[in-house]
Amino acid sequence: MSSTISLIRCSTYEREEVDAAVRRAIALIGGISLYVRPGQRVLIKPNLLKAAPPEAAVTTHPEIVRTIIRMVREAGATALVGDSPGIGDYRKICQRTGILAVAESEGAKIADFSEAVEVKNAGRFQRFEIARAVAEADVVINVPKFKTHGMTVLTGAVKNLFGCIPGKRKVQWHFNSGVDHGAFTRMLVELSALVKPGLSVMDAIIGMEGNGPGSGDPRAIGAVLAGVDPVALDVVAGALVGLGPEALPILKAARDANIGETDLARISQVGDELRSMQVRHFKIPPRDHTEWRVPDWLRRTLKEAFTTRPVVDQQHCVRCGICVNHCPRQAIHYGKSGLVFDYRNCIRCYCCQEFCPQGAITVGRGWALKILRA
Ligand code: SF4
Ligand code: SF4
Secondary structure: OOOEEEEEEOOOOOHHHHHHHHHHHHHOOOOHHHOOOOOOEEEEEEOOOOOOOHHHOOOOOHHHHHHHHHHHHHOOOEEEEOOOOOOOOHHHHHHHOOHHHHHHHHOOEEOOOOOEEEEEOOOOOOEEEEEHHHHOOOEEEEEOEEEEEOOOEEEOHHHHHHHHOOOOHHHHHHHHHOOOHHHHHHHHHHHHHHHOOOEEEEEEEEEEEOOOOOOOEEEEEEEEEEEOOHHHHHHHHHHHOOOOHHHOHHHHHHHHHOOOOOOHHHOEEEEOOOHHHOOOOOOOOOOOOOOOOOOHHHHHHHHHHHOOEEEEOOOOOOOOOHHHHHOOOOOEEEEOOEEEEOOOOOOOOOHHHHHOOOOOEEEEOOHHHHHHHO
8 A cells, every 4th residue: 555645735725726625636656547447436535523614614615515416427437525513414424514515516326324234344353233335435535634533542543533433333333342441543544444434634723722623723724635545644644743653543543554654754754845844732632541551559549640531611501411412332321410420431422522512522531641741
């Protein structure tokens, strides 16, 4: 697999600028005809996490998707656009994110991810249930959004492919992995190798920092990235904000599984110079320190102190019940004075933080982490 990654400066979502940046990014890694052939069915997979407008930076911007649809059609192929958000009405999400309007105006169909097929896998996880629309596509073009994430620190090209697992089946993976985040990130990299997108194009023009992936703050990154290897693409994206593979659990899992290229020095970069595009003081969620090498008895004793945890701002909570109903461990309930978390049962998957429509849940620190940070 080629680990050449193109990095193109782009600071606005003006149609002409986005079009030029995406086309240049793909031209520098061989051109669209290298990845898409006439007559093929091409599934374009943006990040459609929830029904948010493009300027909220929660979802892949429709102008990026527009150019990719155009390029796919210019190559003589059929374009479909699809994702499987964990919660919410899919059609409303497509409308609110601007993806439906772009698909309709550019002659692409919206793919339905509700039907699953079982696909065998040669890795640690023997089978995955993925959307039929993904399994039956001739080519998948992965179009992630650059954002922070409570569990994986960043979400990019590898994590975006988790959306190929239909709807609530995703929650089952969180449930099965439990507190073993290493198992979860290993699953993500094996899934990315199984789906094997022909091409990944990242929307990092305006990314998200802070309380991502659903409720963080938009942050100008100013880049479009493209490449075949989603792992290598995430390495370059991390480097843009000063995060190396050792700080990013998905990349650590990729290195352990020997999937993709995790060494920045071995990735061939083309386009604009990475060093001149680096973003300073990028805000990431608090990080967990459960991997510190301490004796088991001490780890058990201090688990609560050294792990991050979901915390709710009761003032912002409107008691919609979404987090309560979607927690894979049923670790949230209503108490007398608001939401209560059962931290002993909580597996720190941060689905609640991801899904909360009010941004009322954030990643908080245990007491020892607070002291260490002070
Ligand atoms: S999802 Fe958010 S707003 Fe809804 S009950 Fe949970 S914390 Fe409150
Ligand atoms: S409380 Fe939140 S972080 Fe904990 S298991 Fe439930 S959804 Fe995951």
